[in-house]
Amino acid sequence: MAKRTEVLVSGFGGQGVVRIGQTLSTAAVYQGLNTTMLVSHGTETRGGYVRTQVVMASESIDSPVVENPDYFIALSKAAYNRFISLVKEGTVIYDPAYVEPDESLPIKQVPLAARDTAVKELGRELYANAVVLGAMARMMAGLVDKENILKAMLERIPRFHEENKRAFELGYALMPKE
Amino acid sequence: MRRTLDTGNAAITEGAIIAGCRLFAGYPITPATEIAENMSRRLPQVGGYYVQAEDEMTALHICIGGSLGGLKTMTATSGPGFILYADPMGWALGSEIPLVVVNAQRVGPVSGITGAPGQGEFYMSRYPTQGGNYETIVLAPNSVQEAFSITVEAFYLAERFRMPVIILADQLVTDGWESLSIPETPEEVEAMGLKVIPRRINEGPEFYPATDEIDIPPVVLGHNTDAACSDWTPTPEGYDTEEVDFQHKHAYRLIYKVRNHKDLITRYESYFVDDNPDLILVAYGSPSRVVISAVKQAREKGLKVGALRLISLWPFPDEIFKVPAKYLSVELNYDGQLVREVQRAMPKGSEVHFFGKCGELPTVAELEEMMQALLAGKEIKARNWEWEAW
Amino acid sequence: MDYLATKYLRPRKIPSTACSGCGLGQAHKKVVKAIDELGLGIGDVIWGTGIGCAGRQTFNTWKGDNFAGTHGRAYAIATGLRMALAPDKKIIMTVGDGDAFGIGFLHLLNCARRNVGMTVIVLDNLGYQSTGGQYGWTTPRGYRTDSSPYGMREPNWTQEGRDVLNILREAGATFLARYTSLQGQEAVEAIKKAIMNNGFSLVHMPYPCVTNFAERALGTRKPVEIYKWFGEHTCSMHEKGPDDFAFRTGIYHDASNSRPEFSEYMKTWVAEIQRRYS
Numbered sequence: 001m002a003k004r005t006e007v008l009v010s011g012f013g014g015q016g017v018v019r020i021g022q023t024l025s026t027a028a029v030y031q032g033l034n035t036t037m038l039v040s041h042g043t044e045t046r047g048g049y050v051r052t053q054v055v056m057a058s059e060s061i062d063s064p065v066v067e068n069p070d071y072f073i074a075l076s077k078a079a080y081n082r083f084i085s086l087v088k089e090g091t092v093i094y095d096p097a098y099v100e101p102d103e104s105l106p107i108k109q110v111p112l113a114a115r116d117t118a119v120k121e122l123g124r125e126l127y128a129n130a131v132v133l134g135a136m137a138r139m140m141a142g143l144v145d146k147e148n149i150l151k152a153m154l155e156r157i158p159r160f161h162e163e164n165k166r167a168f169e170l171g172y173a174l175m176p177k178e
Numbered sequence: 179m180r181r182t183l184d185t186g187n188a189a190i191t192e193g194a195i196i197a198g199c200r201l202f203a204g205y206p207i208t209p210a211t212e213i214a215e216n217m218s219r220r221l222p223q224v225g226g227y228y229v230q231a232e233d234e235m236t237a238l239h240i241c242i243g244g245s246l247g248g249l250k251t252m253t254a255t256s257g258p259g260f261i262l263y264a265d266p267m268g269w270a271l272g273s274e275i276p277l278v279v280v281n282a283q284r285v286g287p288v289s290g291i292t293g294a295p296g297q298g299e300f301y302m303s304r305y306p307t308q309g310g311n312y313e314t315i316v317l318a319p320n321s322v323q324e325a326f327s328i329t330v331e332a333f334y335l336a337e338r339f340r341m342p343v344i345i346l347a348d349q350l351v352t353d354g355w356e357s358l359s360i361p362e363t364p365e366e367v368e369a370m371g372l373k374v375i376p377r378r379i380n381e382g383p384e385f386y387p388a389t390d391e392i393d394i395p396p397v398v399l400g401h402n403t404d405a406a407c408s409d410w411t412p413t414p415e416g417y418d419t420e421e422v423d424f425q426h427k428h429a430y431r432l433i434y435k436v437r438n439h440k441d442l443i444t445r446y447e448s449y450f451v452d453d454n455p456d457l458i459l460v461a462y463g464s465p466s467r468v469v470i471s472a473v474k475q476a477r478e479k480g481l482k483v484g485a486l487r488l489i490s491l492w493p494f495p496d497e498i499f500k501v502p503a504k505y506l507s508v509e510l511n512y513d514g515q516l517v518r519e520v521q522r523a524m525p526k527g528s529e530v531h532f533f534g535k536c537g538e539l540p541t542v543a544e545l546e547e548m549m550q551a552l553l554a555g556k557e558i559k560a561r562n563w564e565w566e567a568w
Numbered sequence: 569m570d571y572l573a574t575k576y577l578r579p580r581k582i583p584s585t586a587c588s589g590c591g592l593g594q595a596h597k598k599v600v601k602a603i604d605e606l607g608l609g610i611g612d613v614i615w616g617t618g619i620g621c622a623g624r625q626t627f628n629t630w631k632g633d634n635f636a637g638t639h640g641r642a643y644a645i646a647t648g649l650r651m652a653l654a655p656d657k658k659i660i661m662t663v664g665d666g667d668a669f670g671i672g673f674l675h676l677l678n679c680a681r682r683n684v685g686m687t688v689i690v691l692d693n694l695g696y697q698s699t700g701g702q703y704g705w706t707t708p709r710g711y712r713t714d715s716s717p718y719g720m721r722e723p724n725w726t727q728e729g730r731d732v733l734n735i736l737r738e739a740g741a742t743f744l745a746r747y748t749s750l751q752g753q754e755a756v757e758a759i760k761k762a763i764m765n766n767g768f769s770l771v772h773m774p775y776p777c778v779t780n781f782a783e784r785a786l787g788t789r790k791p792v793e794i795y796k797w798f799g800e801h802t803c804s805m806h807e808k809g810p811d812d813f814a815f816r817t818g819i820y821h822d823a824s825n826s827r828p829e830f831s832e833y834m835k836t837w838v839a840e841i842q843r844r845y846s
Contacts, residue, residue: 021355029357036354239641241648243648245648400653404633
């Protein structure tokens with residue numbers, strides 16, 4: 001894998017931002033990689049954001065700060081606006097239900113209809129983060145195995161394993177392989 | 179070896195359990211609450227006790243009592259609780275009670291911001307109580323894995339020096355998640371370079387000898403040793419005394435048992451300091467992670483910079499500041515604390531600079547800009563909070 | 569005291585450096601007598617003390633193990649110590665009124681709530697006498713001290729319907745009594761019951777301070793005057809006593825061994841968890 005891979009996940013509270021970060025970071029452990037994950041909360045009032053910064057690398061990790069994300073998962077408008085300037089060479093994965101991307105930016109931006117897929121196919125928005133994880137499993141193929149992400153996800157989610165697995169597969173199918 | 183993704187709080191808990199901690203008394207406070215929670219779950223599984231105290235002062239007193247009874251004990255808090263340790267900390271230092279205290283530093287002063295990292299108790303960990311006439315041992319992890327190993331080490335030093343050892347962590351180390359390897363057998367513990375020594379019992383009759391020796395067993399009550407320990411200046415037998423001669427001997431011991439065995443305590447990492455770099459960054463705790471990244475990247479770009487990462491903070495490692503250079507202390511506070519010791523310790527012909535930030539880590543980009551400016555001989559302002567702009 | 573002193577106390581600390589006429593020695597002797605009458609040996613007792621006259625004068629007088637806490641904190645230390653000690657070891661503490669009912673009251677209440685096995689003998693000289701004679705939390709209303717030159721005006725813990733022992737009972741203490749140091753075997757018997765209670769016991773024992781309290785409050789350092797004043801103000805807990813102020817004495821609350829002792833139930837419970845997870 002590359003020397004260092006950075007993932008930034010941000011959205012509002014309740015979207016599973018921390019769970020997505022934890023799952024990817026746990027999967028990195030299963031993959032035999034080193035990993036760090038920082039969770040931070042913007043102003044903890046309405047309109048704020050939750051952010052997780054995940055770093056994974058085969059060698060030891062010094063700075064745990066995500067400054068040049070390889071993947072920026074933007075799940076809210078506020079999060080997109082706040083962190084989009086960090087993305088230089090990485091890929092933005094955004095949920096069009098919440099984010100209207102700035103098309104003028106010279107970066108790769110991939111829509112992922114996580115909320116709508118979860119609502120339409122499984123009846124609950126709750127499963128949107130599993131859709132995101134499935135999509136990331138496709139995006140990050142070669143870095144982290146799909147099986148490891150799935151295993152980590154099921155470990156971090158206590159209930160509704162069947163539905164979450166389905167959501168994961170739907171997300172995987174939605175995303176073109178990198 | 180068990181490899182997981184976990185927090186510094188969990189790592190400290192597991193380190194304490196492996197080191198033999200069997201009593202934890204604490205009081206909930208962000209960002210150290212999880213240590214208390216983990217301890218309340220883990221300790222009973224290994225036959226240990228968790229006590230939730232009425233305040234932090236009580237918590238540390240309960241730890242003192244437990245240690246006096248022969249248990250290895252620990253408490254954990256953040257700045258607003260750390261200040262309440264002042265009373266028992268004096269007792270523990272003066273009566274030479276082995277125990278471990280964790281401070282997950284957050285932004286202050288006072289209650290400040292609960293979930294944001296700070297480094298405001300650098301000096302307070304040197305002077306955690308009144309009266310002077312003592313040294314402290316303070317260790318500062320910068321990762322989850324190191325939070326684990328430093329906790330084991332803190333218990334080891336506490337037993338050898340028979341004194342409280344302070345782990346000065348910060349919110350990013352305690353609340354941050356990271357891949358963590360936890361040894362599962364004594365052989366694996368040893369293979370990690372970690373040592374565990376059991377509690378020994380001082381048989382008396384000299385409980386407080388006027389010597390700088392370490393490895394003297396501490397006072398343990400309840401074993402028919404006719405021991406005595408108190409907050410008063412002790413005679414060697416533990417009698418309270420008003421004679422200054424005994425005070426002198428007691429102070430000598432508390433200061434020189436640490437100073438004369440500093441080599442057993444001092445730990446640091448250095449990066450690129452062997453070719454007389456023009457600029458050396460100094461940091462401890464989580465900011466040091468960014469400092470190391472920044473310096474490695476700067477070297478790749480040809481900048482002649484180095485870094486010193488302090489692992490033990492007190493006694494302060496003056497002797498590692500060998501190279502005359504520009505020094506830049508990077509800290510999670512705006513007033514500059516570590517920088518004052520750097521200024522004192524740096525060799526002739528050096529100059530000192532400070533970069534402070536609170537609530538979140540500096541970035542590699544910020545540090546690089548800083549390094550470029552300093553190497554170009556420019557004056558730097560404390561970034562991020564230029565008062566004029568407000 | 570000679571027989572008891574030889575048997576239980578350290579020659580280096582006896583006689584103490586207390587002022588002439590001080591009632592502390594009487595009170596101290598009652599505690600040692602109770603220990604003796606219970607047949608306890610030197611190794612059976614860990615003796616704790618606090619700050620002030622009571623703490624300083626009794627610290628390290630016990631031939632066995634001793635500890636002294638900083639002001640008001642000996643109860644918190646004893647809580648941790650209790651967790652580590654063998655159950656048959658007794659923790660007996662001689663502390664002052666400022667230590668127990670002032671600066672350490674929070675800890676004392678929580679020890680009562682947890683029912684931590686310890687016997688606290690509060691040797692009460694009616695104020696802060698080791699610092700020269702300031703009023704405290706048991707100084708009778710109206711009496712003059714160095715910090716109440718016009719008479720003590722602050723509500724205390726022992727008058728106007730308040731009794732510190734009631735607060736401790738509500739907090740969960742399982743044995744509570746009050747006797748003055750001038751009283752005889754009945755006080756010793758109460759201390760014995762306190763020690764035999766496997767839980768939190770407290771005996772409140774007011775004693776005369778000749779040098780500071782008597783001098784300011786009564787205008788004399790003649791021991792006979794303060795001893796007389798003590799006698800006049802002592803009554804049974806069932807009596808009203810004199811109008812201005814009374815030491816209402818007796819066994820206030822004896823619920824000995826009615827609640828599990830803190831360290832014992834913690835040990836039982838931990839053993840259960842350990843069994844479940846092994």
